[in-house]
Amino acid sequence: MKILVTGAAGFIGSHVVARLLQEGHEVTGVDNFDICYSRGQKEKNLMPVLLHPQFKLVEDNLADMALVKVVKGTEAIVHLAAQPGVRGSWGSSFHRYVTHNIQVTQRLLEESKANKLKRFVYASSSSVYGDIAPQEGQDIAILNEEMMCKPRSPYGVTKLAAENLVQLYHQEYKMPTVSLRFFSVYGPGQRPDMAFNRFCHNLLHDAAHTIYGDGKQVRDFTYVDDVVEAIAASVTSEAAVGQVVNVGGGSPCTLLEAVTMLEEISGKTCPKTFLERQKGDLFSIRADTAKLERVFGTKPKTPLKEGLQRQWEWMRKFVQAEDEEQAIKAQVQPITGVDEAVLAEAKADEKAHKKAARKAKKNLGKEVPGGLD
Ligand code: NAD
Numbered sequence: 001m002k003i004l005v006t007g008a009a010g011f012i013g014s015h016v017v018a019r020l021l022q023e024g025h026e027v028t029g030v031d032n033f034d035i036c037y038s039r040g041q042k043e044k045n046l047m048p049v050l051l052h053p054q055f056k057l058v059e060d061n062l063a064d065m066a067l068v069k070v071v072k073g074t075e076a077i078v079h080l081a082a083q084p085g086v087r088g089s090w091g092s093s094f095h096r097y098v099t100h101n102i103q104v105t106q107r108l109l110e111e112s113k114a115n116k117l118k119r120f121v122y123a124s125s126s127s128v129y130g131d132i133a134p135q136e137g138q139d140i141a142i143l144n145e146e147m148m149c150k151p152r153s154p155y156g157v158t159k160l161a162a163e164n165l166v167q168l169y170h171q172e173y174k175m176p177t178v179s180l181r182f183f184s185v186y187g188p189g190q191r192p193d194m195a196f197n198r199f200c201h202n203l204l205h206d207a208a209h210t211i212y213g214d215g216k217q218v219r220d221f222t223y224v225d226d227v228v229e230a231i232a233a234s235v236t237s238e239a240a241v242g243q244v245v246n247v248g249g250g251s252p253c254t255l256l257e258a259v260t261m262l263e264e265i266s267g268k269t270c271p272k273t274f275l276e277r278q279k280g281d282l283f284s285i286r287a288d289t290a291k292l293e294r295v296f297g298t299k300p301k302t303p304l305k306e307g308l309q310r311q312w313e314w315m316r317k318f319v320q321a322e323d324e325e326q327a328i329k330a331q332v333q334p335i336t337g338v339d340e341a342v343l344a345e346a347k348a349d350e351k352a353h354k355k356a357a358r359k360a361k362k363n364l365g366k367e368v369p370g371g372l373d
């Protein structure tokens with residue numbers, strides 16, 4: 001199949017591209033290498049697939065590019081491009097969330113109408129739910145797709161708005177859409193603003209962990225390969241069409257338990273600084289994955305410890321390479337104390353030299369007046 005992956009250079013996108021190529025698909029990736037984190041990390045994400053003969057990368061902004069360039073002839077779209085991050089979505093950066101999450105999704109849906117797509121897969125988020133109280137007999141809320149969504153962060157509001165748009169295009173235009181609600185994804189290539197990436201950094205640099213709230217918030221951490229599995233299945237599954245499906249990791253734990261696990265894996269510890277709970281941060285949640293199993297016949301299988309081990313190994317290499325690059329940059333001495341008069345003299349000298357060379361070239365081959373004796 002010819003598949004378009006938006007946000008291809010990002011954390012989840014780069015894993016998806018690799019998997020779809022492995023399955024023999026022809027993949028076009030679009031990414032604008034958004035400034036929300038380093039271009040260097042995104043380029044490294046794409047390194048393993050960049051020269052694959054079935055892969056094409058288009059560097060452009062989906063918010064204003066001519067989408068026909070990438071949508072025409074495409075059979076499926078996996079739409080991952082977004083402005084992610086819960087805690088940064090308040091205040092003056094909100095317009096970025098509106099543009100990259102809502103408007104880009106609407107543009108893509110409009111462009112897709114005419115293209116008889118076989119599938120439009122949208123990356124939704126557990127953030128659309130908001131805080132839902134645990135039901136009787138539950139310690140923490142187990143979120144299922146039938147529950148009423150009341151997001152508590154501006155980010156969640158934009159992800160839900162886009163998810164609603166996706167559903168509208170399914171209803172009104174029979175677009176074969178699938179919305180997958182991912183729960184806190186982790187693994188190699190994780191975004192630098194996310195908890196595990198920051199904790200690994202701290203362990204590698206002997207810095208203190210910042211814990212928002214009391215650290216007892218439960219997350220249904222999901223290993224990136226399990227997310228990729230669900231995305232790959234969505235591209236071909238007929239049963240998934242028109243559905244909204246949770247993709248949760250199946251091994252929920254508190255943040256502090258996850259920190260302890262990382263410390264065991266790394267053999268290191270760090271002091272912890274507790275700060276107040278961040279606005280928009282969900283309390284404890286876990287995913288009901290019954291629908292995921294029903295629709296795709298699979299469920300996430302990577303235990304947290306195994307996934308964390310793989311992220312740690314990746315982080316060690318990534319951070320070491322980053323530190324080496326910084327050290328080389330620091331060794332480059334800026335040129336200082338140049339004497340302006342000496343510089344001007346050298347320039348004048350060079351100019352005169354060039355002039356003489358030009359004159360000599362011009363006279364070359366000219367007969368000497370008067371000829372030879
Ligand atoms: P990411 O930031 O690593 O990847 C997103 C990519 O999209 C980036 O490379 C960025 O440059 C690109 N992009 C953004 N706006 C663009 C535009 N206008 N044009 C072209 N490219 C653009 O984020 P991620 O963590 O890989 O998340 C991928 C998707 O999954 C997002 O939609 C996010 O909301 C969703 N999601 C992520 C998680 C998670 O835990 N990582 C959880 C739930 C949902």
Ligand code: UGA
Nearest residue numbers: 084085086125126127182183184194195198210211212281
């Ligand atoms: C993540 C992603 O960032 C969102 O893009 C995504 O939509 C969301 O998952 C989701 O599942 O919908 P989040 O759950 O906040 O959001 O994931 P992390 O950034 O990994 O944070 C997990 C928890 O650790 C949060 O409670 C956060 O406040 C906390 N945290 C994070 C810290 O205590 N310290 C830190 O340094 C970083």
